[in-house]
Amino acid sequence: MGGVEAVYVFTPIAATDAPHAYAFHARSSAVGELVWLRTAGEIESFAKEGSLFGVWLADQLVALSYAAILEEVWEIGGLSVDAGVRHRGIGAVLLRFVLAYTIVSENRLFETPMLTHVHQLNDAPRGLLLDLGFERSGTVAIDPAKAPPNLPRDASGLVIGDTFRFSERGLVQLCGWFESFDGRLQDGALCRFRVGKPLIRDLKQALRDIAACVSRLRN
Numbered sequence: 001m002g003g004v005e006a007v008y009v010f011t012p013i014a015a016t017d018a019p020h021a022y023a024f025h026a027r028s029s030a031v032g033e034l035v036w037l038r039t040a041g042e043i044e045s046f047a048k049e050g051s052l053f054g055v056w057l058a059d060q061l062v063a064l065s066y067a068a069i070l071e072e073v074w075e076i077g078g079l080s081v082d083a084g085v086r087h088r089g090i091g092a093v094l095l096r097f098v099l100a101y102t103i104v105s106e107n108r109l110f111e112t113p114m115l116t117h118v119h120q121l122n123d124a125p126r127g128l129l130l131d132l133g134f135e136r137s138g139t140v141a142i143d144p145a146k147a148p149p150n151l152p153r154d155a156s157g158l159v160i161g162d163t164f165r166f167s168e169r170g171l172v173q174l175c176g177w178f179e180s181f182d183g184r185l186q187d188g189a190l191c192r193f194r195v196g197k198p199l200i201r202d203l204k205q206a207l208r209d210i211a212a213c214v215s216r217l218r219n
């Protein structure tokens with residue numbers, strides 16, 4: 001008899017699962033990972049707004065991210081994959097899912113910048129971000145009073161991060177990826193996108209239209 005096939009389900013997190021999501025999020029920062037620690041209330045708000053996304057393996061949450069309007073930009077944050085399932089492509093697929101869902105449902109004209117911040121000491125997501133079409137766009141120095149306690153301060157007490165902005169090139173690339181993705185990770189594990197409304201084919205069509213529009217404007 002063969003083993004049970006792994007199926008990763010990518011989906012917005014329901015408000016009822018917010019405590020579970022917060023526990024996952026807090027665990028990541030408790031083991032020293034350089035994720036901006038959100039409060040339980042913030043995680044719950046993201047879930048209620050439909051801007052918290054996760055990956056389930058059976059009844060276990062194995063990855064999380066959010067996309068929220070913060071200070072007039074879309075902040076893609078909290079990206080974290082369970083250490084036991086890293087380097088299989090789950091982080092990349094989740095990030096693409098978050099971007100596609102947010103662009104199609106909230107930012108169709110792609111007018112609001114989509115940013116993510118990476119702590120200066122954190123190398124883990126950098127290759128992934130550049131691969132997906134994020135571009136380094138600056139550095140931020142955050143007042144330690146405003147930053148969560150889990151993030152290291154530099155010699156002058158500031159929390160320093162690099163800003164990455166999702167590019168138009170990335171958007172066109174994202175559309176191409178959704179067109180060609182066969183629903184499997186490199187190791188053969190299945191990915192399912194559970195989005196309710198819009199359905200995944202609507203998501204793909206809308207993304208195609210937006211990317212075609214962006215391509216036309218650029219050429």
Ligand SMILES: CC(C)(COP(=O)(O)OP(=O)(O)OC[C@H]1O[C@@H](n2cnc3c(N)ncnc32)[C@H](O)[C@@H]1OP(=O)(O)O)[C@@H](O)C(=O)NCCC(=O)NCCS
Pocket residue numbers: 028033034035078079080081082085086087088089090091092093117118119122124125126127128131186187
């Ligand atoms: C950053 C993070 C989310 C990446 O998650 P992941 O699921 O391992 O990401 P992926 O597998 O999609 O890609 C990660 C790397 O694995 C490589 N990879 C992808 N599929 C692979 C496979 N089948 N076999 C081997 N390597 C693979 C990718 O090329 C990528 O390499 P890179 O780091 O040199 O770019 C994860 O390391 C994490 O949770 N880190 C701690 C929290 C954190 O720092 N988050 C970022 C906050 S800004």
